[in-house]
């Protein structure tokens with residue numbers, strides 16, 4: 001079985017936002033899919049470790065801002081590499097960069113071309129992740145920029161990786177570029193448990209590659 005086969009699947013990229021009471025938060029996902037048009041049903045898959053997952057479970061509502069090819073890496077850093085459990089991602093976010101919709105949940109305005117609002121109708125425990133199935137309640141197009149694919153993000157938005165000099169093996173997260181240098185760590189990468197996740201973007205161990 002070729003483990004790299006799934007890299008041939010095309011994904012888009014999204015800022016998934018939600019609220020619970022006064023608290024608003026969001027994270028980057030690549031897992032939104034439309035299933036049916038009438039009714040308009042979508043799904044998102046969110047890691048249970050993400051604060052956003054906890055908030056959606058409580059509120060049952062979310063917005064998805066569809067990231068386009070003009071997006072800057074800063075957007076990914078803000079929403080994809082830190083948790084709302086540790087920081088308020090909107091506290092120092094310029095007010096021109098987002099807008100609160102009628103459902104009291106923000107959408108992003110820069111680096112995105114459209115948004116969808118939805119209400120959860122069912123959720124499924126997928127082990128590490130929760131799959132939320134939701135009914136679309138609102139949606140609109142902001143501009144005609146091309147949507148960013150996951151492949152576009154890797155080729156054009158994510159900073160190019162710099163070679164790390166080390167006497168040990170160096171493992172690099174393909175998603176965010178986090179470096180695991182065996183020389184500096186107590187446990188060699190290959191001995192980490194299978195459920196270990198990238199400390200930065202929370203992607204699984206299988207998303208790391210050995211620096212050649």
Ligand SMILES: Cc1cc2nc3c(=O)[nH]c(=O)nc-3n(C[C@H](O)[C@H](O)[C@H](O)COP(=O)(O)O)c2cc1C
Nearest residue numbers: 027028029030046047050051052080082083084202
């Ligand atoms: C390019 C990219 C794609 C990501 N895709 C997903 C995803 O599909 N599902 C998910 O749960 N997390 C995904 N993440 C990780 C979350 O965005 C990240 O763990 C975030 O810091 C969680 O924030 P929160 O704890 O405030 O919810 C992705 C991150 C990046 C950078």
